[in-house]
Amino acid sequence: MSSQAISIRDLHKHFGDIHAVQGISLDVQQGEIFSLLGPNGAGKTTAISILSCLLEPTQGDALVMGHSVTRESAAVRAVIGVVPQDVALYPDLTARENLLFWGKMYGLRGRPLAARVDEVLETIGLTDRQKGRVDTFSGGMKRRVNIGVALLHRPQVIYMDEPTVGIDPQSRRNILDSVKELNRQGMTVLYTTHYMEEAEELSDYIAIMDHGKVIAYGTHPELVRIVGEQDRITLTTSGDYDGLLDRWRRLDGVSRVSTEGEDTVTLLATDGNIILPRVFEEATRAGVRIASVQVQEPNLEAVFLHLTGRALRD
Amino acid sequence: MKLLDIALKDMTRHFRSAFGLVMMFVAPLLVTGLIALAFGGLAGDGGFSLPQTRVVVADQDEGGDAGFRAGGLLLDAMNDPDMASYMVVSTAADPAAARQAVELREADVAVIIPPDLSAAVTTHDGSAVVEIVHDPTLTLGPGLVKAVVDGVVDAFNGARIATHVTAAQLAEQGLPGDRVVGQVAMRYAEWVQAQGAERDRGEYAAIAIQPPPGVADDVSLGARIIGTIAVGMVLFFVFFTAASTAESIVREDEEGTLARLFTTPTSRSTILAGKLLAVGLTLIVQTIVLILLARLIFGISWGRPLAVTMVLLGTIVAAAGFGVCVMSFVQNTRQSGPVMGGVLTVSAMLGGLMTTGIPNLPAALTTVTLFTPHGWALHAWKLAMEGAAAGALVAPLLVLLGYGAALFGVGVIRFRRRFA
Numbered sequence: 001m002s003s004q005a006i007s008i009r010d011l012h013k014h015f016g017d018i019h020a021v022q023g024i025s026l027d028v029q030q031g032e033i034f035s036l037l038g039p040n041g042a043g044k045t046t047a048i049s050i051l052s053c054l055l056e057p058t059q060g061d062a063l064v065m066g067h068s069v070t071r072e073s074a075a076v077r078a079v080i081g082v083v084p085q086d087v088a089l090y091p092d093l094t095a096r097e098n099l100l101f102w103g104k105m106y107g108l109r110g111r112p113l114a115a116r117v118d119e120v121l122e123t124i125g126l127t128d129r130q131k132g133r134v135d136t137f138s139g140g141m142k143r144r145v146n147i148g149v150a151l152l153h154r155p156q157v158i159y160m161d162e163p164t165v166g167i168d169p170q171s172r173r174n175i176l177d178s179v180k181e182l183n184r185q186g187m188t189v190l191y192t193t194h195y196m197e198e199a200e201e202l203s204d205y206i207a208i209m210d211h212g213k214v215i216a217y218g219t220h221p222e223l224v225r226i227v228g229e230q231d232r233i234t235l236t237t238s239g240d241y242d243g244l245l246d247r248w249r250r251l252d253g254v255s256r257v258s259t260e261g262e263d264t265v266t267l268l269a270t271d272g273n274i275i276l277p278r279v280f281e282e283a284t285r286a287g288v289r290i291a292s293v294q295v296q297e298p299n300l301e302a303v304f305l306h307l308t309g310r311a312l313r314d
Numbered sequence: 315m316k317l318l319d320i321a322l323k324d325m326t327r328h329f330r331s332a333f334g335l336v337m338m339f340v341a342p343l344l345v346t347g348l349i350a351l352a353f354g355g356l357a358g359d360g361g362f363s364l365p366q367t368r369v370v371v372a373d374q375d376e377g378g379d380a381g382f383r384a385g386g387l388l389l390d391a392m393n394d395p396d397m398a399s400y401m402v403v404s405t406a407a408d409p410a411a412a413r414q415a416v417e418l419r420e421a422d423v424a425v426i427i428p429p430d431l432s433a434a435v436t437t438h439d440g441s442a443v444v445e446i447v448h449d450p451t452l453t454l455g456p457g458l459v460k461a462v463v464d465g466v467v468d469a470f471n472g473a474r475i476a477t478h479v480t481a482a483q484l485a486e487q488g489l490p491g492d493r494v495v496g497q498v499a500m501r502y503a504e505w506v507q508a509q510g511a512e513r514d515r516g517e518y519a520a521i522a523i524q525p526p527p528g529v530a531d532d533v534s535l536g537a538r539i540i541g542t543i544a545v546g547m548v549l550f551f552v553f554f555t556a557a558s559t560a561e562s563i564v565r566e567d568e569e570g571t572l573a574r575l576f577t578t579p580t581s582r583s584t585i586l587a588g589k590l591l592a593v594g595l596t597l598i599v600q601t602i603v604l605i606l607l608a609r610l611i612f613g614i615s616w617g618r619p620l621a622v623t624m625v626l627l628g629t630i631v632a633a634a635g636f637g638v639c640v641m642s643f644v645q646n647t648r649q650s651g652p653v654m655g656g657v658l659t660v661s662a663m664l665g666g667l668m669t670t671g672i673p674n675l676p677a678a679l680t681t682v683t684l685f686t687p688h689g690w691a692l693h694a695w696k697l698a699m700e701g702a703a704a705g706a707l708v709a710p711l712l713v714l715l716g717y718g719a720a721l722f723g724v725g726v727i728r729f730r731r732r733f734a
Contacts, residue, residue, distance in 0.1 A: 052577045074579055082577040088570035090323070092330050104319045105578040149574075 005030040005065060005157050005188035006051065012059035013046050013212075020046040022212040023060070028190060028205070030156075033183050035199040036192040037300060038209035039310075044192040045085060046212075048161045051190070052082050065156050078107075081150030085161040085192075087142045088149075091135035095126055095145050098134060099152060106153035116152055123178070124148040140171025147178065157188045164198065176202060196300035208304055215307050224298045227306040230255060231272035232299070233279070235265045236292040244286040251278055260311045263291075268302060316580050320588025324562050325596055334558060338600045342551040343607055346544040349671070350612070367401040367455030370421040372412035378432035384470060385427040388444070391466045392425070392459070400458055409445070416447050423448040423459045435470045473502045537613035538699075539671070544614055545695045546670035548604050549688060550662045552629060555600050556637025557654045559593045563729060564644050572733070586729055590722075593637055597630040617698030624707045625694040628714030632687035635721030636661075642728035665689040687717040 006028035013021040021043045028034040036044045049055040051062055053073035061068055067075040089098050099117045108116060121127045124144040134142060143163060150158055160179065164172045179202055183189050193199055199206050200220055208216040208223065216223055237244075241263075248267060249257045253275050256268040269275040272295035283290050296302070305311060328334045369392060375385025392403045404421070406412035412424035426445040434440035444463055448456035480498045484490070563586075566572040575585050605622070608614045616622045640657050644650045662668060665688025669675060683689030694710035 054573055054576055074581075077577055078579040080577070082574065084570055084574055086570050088574040090327060090569075090571060092327050093323070097326075101319065101323050102574075102578070105316060105575060105580050107579060109315075 003030050004028065004063070005032070006034075006062065006190060008047075008051075008060070008062040010060040011047065011050060011057050011062060013043075013050060013055060014058045020212050021050070021057075024209075024212075024214050026207055026214065026217065028188060030188050031183070031186060032204040033179065033189040033191060033202050035203040035206045036190070036209055037194065037196060037199040037206050037304075038192075039194050039304075041211075042194075042209040043212035044209055045161055047209075048082075048159050048190070048192060051076075052080060052159060053077055078153075079156045081153065081155035081158040083147050083150045083158065083160040083163050085163075085165065087139075087146045089134050089142065089145055092133060094131050094133050095137070095148075096121065096130040098145060099148060102149040103152045108153060120148045120151050123151065123181075125174070138168075138171075140167045140174070143167050143171060143175060144178075147175065151182070155187065157190065158182060159190045159192075161192050162194070163191075164193070164195065196304070200300060206300065208300070208307065210304070210308050216303060220300070223300060223303050227268065227298055227302045228270070230268045230270055230298055230302060230306075232296040232302040232305065233267040233269055233272050233276065234260075234294040234296070235267070235279070235290050237263050237265060237283070237288050238291050239288045241265060241283075241286070241288050244283060244288050247282040247286060248279060251275060251282070256306060256309070258305060258309055258311070266305060266311060268306060316584050317588040317591060320575075320585060321591035321595055324559065324589055324592035325599075327562070328559055328592070328596055334555075337551060337558065338555050338596075339603060339607070342544070342547040342604055343611060346540060346547045346608070346612065349543050349547075350540045365455065366399065367423055367452075367458060368421045369401050369403045369423045369425060369459055370406045370412045370415045371403060371425045371427065372406045372409045373427045374409065374429045375427050375431045376429045376433070378436040382432055382436065384432040384435045388425075388427060388431075388463065388466045392462055397462065401455070401462075413447055416449060419449065422452055422455050425459065425463060435474060469506050472506070476502045537615070540612045541608075541614040541616075541699055542670045542696070544608050544612060545692065545699065546667040548601070548608065549629065549633075549665075549691050549695070550658070550667045552597060552601055552604075553633045553636055553662065553688060554654070554658055556593055556597055556633040557640050557650075557658060558637070559596045560589075560634075560637040560641040560725070561644070561647065561650050561654070562592070563589050564641060564650055565647050567733075568647055576733070582730075582733060586726065586733070590634070590638060590726070593634045594630060597633055598626075601626055601630060615699065616695075617701060618703065620704045621698040621702055621707050624704060624711045625691075625698045628694055628711040628718075629691045631718030632691055632714040632721070633718075635718035635723075635725065636687055638725030638729075639721040640725075642725040642732075661686055662688055666692055687714060687721070690714050690717065 004027050006026070008024050008026045011021055011024040012019070024043075024047060026034075036042075036047065038044055046055065050057050051064060051069060053069050053076050057070065061070050063069075064076045065079045067079070069076050090101070093101065096117060099120055100113060103113045103117060118127070121130050124147060126141060126144060126148070129137070129141065134145060137145070147160070147163060150160075163179075164175050167175075176198060179189055179191065189202075191198075191202060203220065205217070205219055206223060207214045216226060241259075245257050245259070245265065248254055248265075251269075253270040254267050255270070258266050260266055267275075267279065276293070276295070280290060301311065371389055371392065373385040373389055375383055377383040377385075389403070389405075392401065401423075406415060406424070409424075409426045412421070412426055415421040416424045424445075424447040426447065428442045428444065430440070431442045431444065434442035444467060446456065446460055446463065448459070477498050563572070566575070566589075572585070576582060605616055605626075609616065617625075640653065641650065644653050664682055665686035666675070666679070666683035667688050669679075670692065683692065690710055690713045694707055694714065697706055697710065
């Protein structure tokens with residue numbers, strides 16, 4: 001049997017004139033944490049929906065644990081667990097009732113179901129609150145139940161679609177740790193996010209997506225090498241910086257200048273420490289005051305900026 | 315098994331909703347009770363209570379032969395102890411005083427007995443007028459007084475006709491009739507008296523009034539009237555519950571749980587069927603509970619058990635089909651409120667659910683009701699409540715099942731297309 005958990009070939013999905021996914025091809029090996037990183041609207045959720053058999057691809061196919069999502073959807077659905085982007089639970093049922101119901105939908109019954117629900121409640125740290133109605137839970141607790149549902153049937157592959165959106169740092173930390181723990185137990189994780197820190201921390205492999213396409217694909221070090229050893233300098237300015245941007249572009253060592261919002265400018269440069277005094281000089285000559293400056297070593301944000309000319313959160 | 319799991323989960327959610335419970339059980343009974351109270355209240359025996367009517371009588375009757383006084387008999391009838399809870403009778407010196415009592419609202423009704431009443435009664439071609447004056451704002455009390463007066467006057471007329479016919483037949487045969495006519499009058503009077511006594515004992519020699527077969531004979535008139543109101547309310551809220559339960563498909567679509575269900579190894583057909591099963595099971599629970607509670611609270615008799623079962627089945631299938639069909643046209647829960655309110659109210663009005671208490675509706679309106687499942691459900695329930703046997707309910711049942719199947723089919727097709 002192939003060691004590939006997921007194999008995607010030339011996947012397309014069109015919604016009328018909108019091409020949400022445009023020819024994605026990827027392989028995810030069993031036991032990996034694989035992240036799809038990209039801004040909102042990049043096509044990550046559409047790709048996950050196709051892999052979950054929620055949407056039919058317009059073209060192409062994908063195999064999940066050897067089963068085609070277009071021809072063997074029942075077999076695919078039996079081996080996957082899905083953590084949707086928004087909490088998808090019954091708010092008027094308790095945490096335990098939710099888990100029992102979803103367990104039944106995955107074919108679990110009787111004592112094995114009850115025992116598995118107990119285990120999952122332990123895993124997500126909600127044993128004490130199992131009789132509480134979900135609509136009384138905090139956002140973080142709901143997220144944990146949301147993840148717990150996907151674990152009930154011990155899936156071979158788990159899809160997690162931006163599971164940390166809109167929650168507090170502590171809950172986010174818990175979720176990231178639980179993803180690592182699930183992976184340690186042998187689960188293959190397909191994780192989508194627009195937070196590069198999460199992708200960097202969790203992933204064995206990362207695919208960067210933009211406008212429905214995979215624009216870069218590899219391990220974290222491999223991706224960072226795309227931009228070379230360039231630093232990312234983020235400047236907050238006061239005043240009209242329009243004339244200043246060309247001056248900065250002409251500086252030796254600056255490979256790219258882009259704007260973010262009305263007062264933020266980002267530069268990619270070979271060495272931030274060397275270039276920074278000249279950046280200030282040009283700003284002073286142009287009469288633009290720099291309010292704050294941040295220098296970051298090469299990361300995925302810089303990769304995305306390098307490849308698209310836009311920041312990841314645009 | 316998953317089918318039942320989905321249905322039970324939906325029912326659990328619905329029965330945990332305070333709004334759902336109120337609309338399922340409290341509202342139909344509350345509205346029925348309020349309407350019943352508005353129409354006169356409920357007496358201890360389940361009948362309607364009437365306010366006591368104050369009657370003032372100006373008895374001017376001068377009497378007839380042998381001390382006979384028709385006016386005195388009329389006054390005795392109004393003073394009958396059985397009528398004491400409905401009217402309190404006093405006398406006035408003359409007609410003017412009686413009329414003034416009504417004008418001053420010291421009395422509700424004045425009965426003015428003319429001086430020649432006894433003379434009119436004892437002659438075969440005589441006539442006299444008993445005058446009834448009443449407060450024009452009142453209807454029930456004056457109607458009751460008029461009924462009592464009419465009853466006595468009818469008895470007088472009956473006796474007069476009997477004696478007149480007897481006298482005429484004796485005269486034709488050339489026989490003297492004075493003594494016989496007197497005996498006939500006496501026998502007629504005894505007969506009328508005997509009829510009254512039998513009526514008081516609850517025995518009806520001439521006419522036997524019985525409830526329809528299948529209707530409990532201990533059901534009071536009040537309970538029957540409330541029954542006609544209750545059936546409309548029960549049906550309205552059953553159709554509402556059907557739509558409200560079917561709304562869970564739309565709600566789950568919004569909550570994301572429907573999409574999540576589609577990612578589990580559960581077929582879409584099973585998921586949809588489970589949700590539709592929830593609608594049917596919820597309606598079964600609702601209708602059975604409502605029927606039992608209405609029986610306990612209002613004493614309503616719904617009909618023979620088999621007939622009720624048939625009508626129940628037809629109602630549930632038609633209502634479930636209606637609810638699923640309506641909800642299949644709704645895109646989100648923001649739409650469902652106005653759509654449910656509008657469609658349910660209009661269809662209930664067209665189906666006659668809002669006019670169950672109004673007798674003798676125009677024929678056109680009655681015809682229109684049969685273009686809706688509500689109207690057929692109402693028709694079937696009325697038949698059952700009138701004691702119809704199962705055979706008489708086969709046609710309405712088939713129509714209701716047909717309506718249910720057609721509406722259900724439309725809803726299912728639309729939902730399947732939507733979630734394909």
